[in-house]
Amino acid sequence: MGDRVTMTTATATAMTAAMTTRVTAPEDGPATGVTPEEAVKAAPAGPAHGVPDGPARRVPEGSVHRVPAPRRGTEPALPDGAGAPAPHDPRAHGFLPERPPVRAMIGTWTRLDAMARAAAVAPDRAAAVALVERARRAEELTALRQRVSRLSLRNAEAAAMRIAVIAVSCGWCGLDPQAPAAREVADEAFLELWAAIAHRIDHDQFVALPTLALHNWAPERKPRRHIPIDQLARTEALVPIVRWAPEGQPLSRLDRLMLAATRLEAHGIWLFRLADTLAGRSPDDSSTPTALRRLVRVQHALRAQLHAEAAELAAAPATPQQVAVLGALAEQGALEPPVLQAADAVLGIGGRRMGEGRRQLLRRHLPAQHRAWLSAMDRHCAPVRTLAHRGGPDAAVYREAQESLIALRRTYTALVQAAARPGTAPLPAAA
Numbered sequence: 001m002g003d004r005v006t007m008t009t010a011t012a013t014a015m016t017a018a019m020t021t022r023v024t025a026p027e028d029g030p031a032t033g034v035t036p037e038e039a040v041k042a043a044p045a046g047p048a049h050g051v052p053d054g055p056a057r058r059v060p061e062g063s064v065h066r067v068p069a070p071r072r073g074t075e076p077a078l079p080d081g082a083g084a085p086a087p088h089d090p091r092a093h094g095f096l097p098e099r100p101p102v103r104a105m106i107g108t109w110t111r112l113d114a115m116a117r118a119a120a121v122a123p124d125r126a127a128a129v130a131l132v133e134r135a136r137r138a139e140e141l142t143a144l145r146q147r148v149s150r151l152s153l154r155n156a157e158a159a160a161m162r163i164a165v166i167a168v169s170c171g172w173c174g175l176d177p178q179a180p181a182a183r184e185v186a187d188e189a190f191l192e193l194w195a196a197i198a199h200r201i202d203h204d205q206f207v208a209l210p211t212l213a214l215h216n217w218a219p220e221r222k223p224r225r226h227i228p229i230d231q232l233a234r235t236e237a238l239v240p241i242v243r244w245a246p247e248g249q250p251l252s253r254l255d256r257l258m259l260a261a262t263r264l265e266a267h268g269i270w271l272f273r274l275a276d277t278l279a280g281r282s283p284d285d286s287s288t289p290t291a292l293r294r295l296v297r298v299q300h301a302l303r304a305q306l307h308a309e310a311a312e313l314a315a316a317p318a319t320p321q322q323v324a325v326l327g328a329l330a331e332q333g334a335l336e337p338p339v340l341q342a343a344d345a346v347l348g349i350g351g352r353r354m355g356e357g358r359r360q361l362l363r364r365h366l367p368a369q370h371r372a373w374l375s376a377m378d379r380h381c382a383p384v385r386t387l388a389h390r391g392g393p394d395a396a397v398y399r400e401a402q403e404s405l406i407a408l409r410r411t412y413t414a415l416v417q418a419a420a421r422p423g424t425a426p427l428p429a430a431a
Contacts, residue, residue, distance in 0.1 A: 208334030208365030
């Protein structure tokens with residue numbers, strides 16, 4: 001396959017059929033055995049069962065097909081120069097960026113792009129640190145720092161992804177760029193640039209898998225215009241913007257892991273919509289078990305998607321530096337994709353098993369508006385979680401949903417371990 005990374009037909013079709021009423025073109029690739037019927041057919045579709053329509057349909061308030069309105073406090077907007085963007089709606093595209101990430105930076109920022117690409121393929125941390133020191137001596141970092149305020153939010157996010165690549169390559173991902181102690185470890189000019197970017201995007205913990213993965217991909221070919229971002233990430237062949245493998249060589253395990261995390265987010269869009277459906281529902285509502293059954297099927301389809309990624313990832317090359325990068329991110333609790341955190345906010349696995357502090361540790365790497373939405377789901381889905389202490393068929397469905405999330409998380413953890421440990425056996429067969 002070379003460097004092209006494509007999606008499997010059946011999994012993509014299953015998730016697309018569940019997520020939207022639009023008709024999309026089929027994809028190329030082998031089938032995985034997950035059909036649309038298996039992914040979403042738990043009961044007749046429709047709002048009577050608590051399932052909102054996709055973003056392409058907007059029905060007036062009060063009609064039978066009502067789309068639940070965003071809840072107060074769940075979607076704060078971030079300032080963006082000339083004005084604030086529209087409130088973030090996870091039902092539209094999950095936690096993927098609003099538009100495809102910036103593929104090529106221009107002007108002075110090409111120096112940051114070149115530095116990130118060189119740091120990603122550096123043989124070790126010392127070589128990556130030397131790149132930063134050379135940029136500081138050439139006053140390139142100072143020049144970039146002076147131009148941060150001129151960046152649009154979208155370009156600031158692109159710069160943040162490149163800062164994240166450099167920071168983790170240098171072994172600095174756990175630093176607070178504004179802490180005095182950080183200046184004893186990392187280059188001061190780089191820390192100032194890092195802090196300025198963090199202030200620009202209002203997100204100081206962005207050195208994590210969501211930034212490295214969800215802002216470091218692009219479609220291999222120019223897509224059709226106006227295609228939704230989640231459909232784009234599902235149906236097109238994706239390539240990394242900043243490669244962790246040298247140009248002309250196959251994608252590394254780290255590249256493939258991060259692309260897999262992006263596609264997992266794109267395929268998990270229906271999970272965000274089901275979370276919004278379950279928010280505020282009574283456990284005795286007749287639509288609650290229907291939504292939970294569909295949640296189980298979505299999670300099974302996501303698990304099948306991860307299994308489809310496993311063979312290619314296990315066969316990809318890896319270097320000690322890439323293993324160190326994954327280890328550094330794991331130490332910071334910065335590897336779990338947002339889509340799994342959304343499922344956890346509904347089902348309460350993380351809070352019950354690892355403690356609330358652990359859950360907040362995982363979330364701190366997400367933007368403020370995403371953390372707010374997850375916290376709102378924690379509150380609004382509390383009634384549904386009372387099924388954990390009940391008996392009967394509805395409680396059994398809830399526990400099945402919890403078990404399917406646990407299996408999905410284990411599968412993702414196994415994929416991370418396969419990326420971090422060359423020679424690791426492929427994942428066990430999907431249930």
